[in-house]
Amino acid sequence: MAPRCSIVPPYLLSRLVEAGVPLEGDVAALATRTLATDVRLRAERPERARARIGRPEPGPQRTVDDAQGGTDLPGRTARREGDPPSGDVAVDEAYDGLGATWTMLFEAFERDSLDDAGRPLPATVHYGDRYDNAFWDGERMVFGDGDGQVFGRFTASVSVIGHELAHGVVQYTADLVYRGQPGALNEHVADVVGALVEQHAARQRAEEATWLIGAGLFQPGIDGVALRSMAAPGTAYDDPLLGRDPQPAHYDDYVVTDEDDGGVHLNSGIPNRAFHLAATALGGFAWERAGLVWYDALRDPGLSREADFAAFAATTLAAAEARFGAGSEEVDAVASGWAGVGVEPDR
Amino acid sequence: MSRTGRVPGAAEAREVGPVRIAVSRSGGVAGMVRRAEVDTDGLDDPAPWLSLADRAVPLPEPPAPGRARDAFTWTIELGDHRAVLPDRAVTGPLRDLAERTLAHGRSPGR
Numbered sequence: 033m034a035p036r037c038s039i040v041p042p043y044l045l046s047r048l049v050e051a052g053v054p055l056e057g058d059v060a061a062l063a064t065r066t067l068a069t070d071v072r073l074r075a076e077r078p079e080r081a082r083a084r085i086g087r088p089e090p091g092p093q094r095t096v097d098d099a100q101g102g103t104d105l106p107g108r109t110a111r112r113e114g115d116p117p118s119g120d121v122a123v124d125e126a127y128d129g130l131g132a133t134w135t136m137l138f139e140a141f142e143r144d145s146l147d148d149a150g151r152p153l154p155a156t157v158h159y160g161d162r163y164d165n166a167f168w169d170g171e172r173m174v175f176g177d178g179d180g181q182v183f184g185r186f187t188a189s190v191s192v193i194g195h196e197l198a199h200g201v202v203q204y205t206a207d208l209v210y211r212g213q214p215g216a217l218n219e220h221v222a223d224v225v226g227a228l229v230e231q232h233a234a235r236q237r238a239e240e241a242t243w244l245i246g247a248g249l250f251q252p253g254i255d256g257v258a259l260r261s262m263a264a265p266g267t268a269y270d271d272p273l274l275g276r277d278p279q280p281a282h283y284d285d286y287v288v289t290d291e292d293d294g295g296v297h298l299n300s301g302i303p304n305r306a307f308h309l310a311a312t313a314l315g316g317f318a319w320e321r322a323g324l325v326w327y328d329a330l331r332d333p334g335l336s337r338e339a340d341f342a343a344f345a346a347t348t349l350a351a352a353e354a355r356f357g358a359g360s361e362e363v364d365a366v367a368s369g370w371a372g373v374g375v376e377p378d379r
Numbered sequence: 380m381s382r383t384g385r386v387p388g389a390a391e392a393r394e395v396g397p398v399r400i401a402v403s404r405s406g407g408v409a410g411m412v413r414r415a416e417v418d419t420d421g422l423d424d425p426a427p428w429l430s431l432a433d434r435a436v437p438l439p440e441p442p443a444p445g446r447a448r449d450a451f452t453w454t455i456e457l458g459d460h461r462a463v464l465p466d467r468a469v470t471g472p473l474r475d476l477a478e479r480t481l482a483h484g485r486s487p488g489r
Binding site for chain 1: 403405406407408409410411412444445446447448449450451452454463
């Protein structure tokens, strides 16, 4: 099945048409076609159409709040869906990043928000004092401003915003336990979505993409390009202040530790590289094949909350086979991805 | 108990005695670990540290796993006490002590 792709998001086209904005030429034709597709989609997916009652068109439902340097959530509302830019860079970056994430999920995976039923997307920015983190608190995304020496604003990277929202998607799907291997898979899926949001927004092919997570967060003078590299885990930074990127790129180097919930942000390097290998072997837009396979695996009811790498690898292979057929190049690419990082899928 | 006439920090310092404080803050979306430690024995002015340490014990029990993702994880050693705690469980004097240790302590192994 071919995912729908267009430069102008369908929900935006619908809105233009509804608002009576005159469309001409190609745009008008595109709008007509896109809206027809949307109608067909609804006819095919009655459960989703029901979920949209009261919402004439699917689209993100964003609210960005401002914690104003404190730690009380949610903070003061700074921008609601449809509001013009606020002028506060962090508020507007969060708003745009949430939009880019919603659009990727909808256009590539036909997923309507985190729960596939149009759940609102709340975020809080300016959290804490020089706070060096962004996190998903189970309800909302929360972004710090960074300390100003190592890190700047955590909203500056679309892949980080996509990563945080993806934790919400995982919560509504496989709900992988946040510890050890299932925890590293939870982190891995968040990185995959983060990378795909950035690539989708820029219409970047797998072979053109940076595969970096959190590029642009480091302040000048820090010797590093990003938080993580999916293409080459362990190479994102090497700095006197930060030390060296500790991510392993192969299962032989799996890190056993008490810290970081059992190394969830370290060992995610292993499946990250497997995904990168599969996506670049296939080429083209990564969300169209490798991304879809991973998304199918995430929703497979047979995937345990406590899945280890081998179990998840087997689920992705089954997903590739179900969607693209046994012996397809997609199945081969996924198999060689896992082989490339030393993970032997469960049989 | 009346504290009249006592310097709070100094009084608590005598009650607690010298202590080694070791803190690691791991996780977060960046997945970077920061570690630092302080030995109050070697400090010119241990009183503020000991006052915080005194009020930070007993260390809290780790709460049941929550839904937060990419939140920091703290490993805190305070003398004979040790706890691994999610960010939301590190509050009050314990938080002050943990952040102060990261800011002013020495890096282990350096």
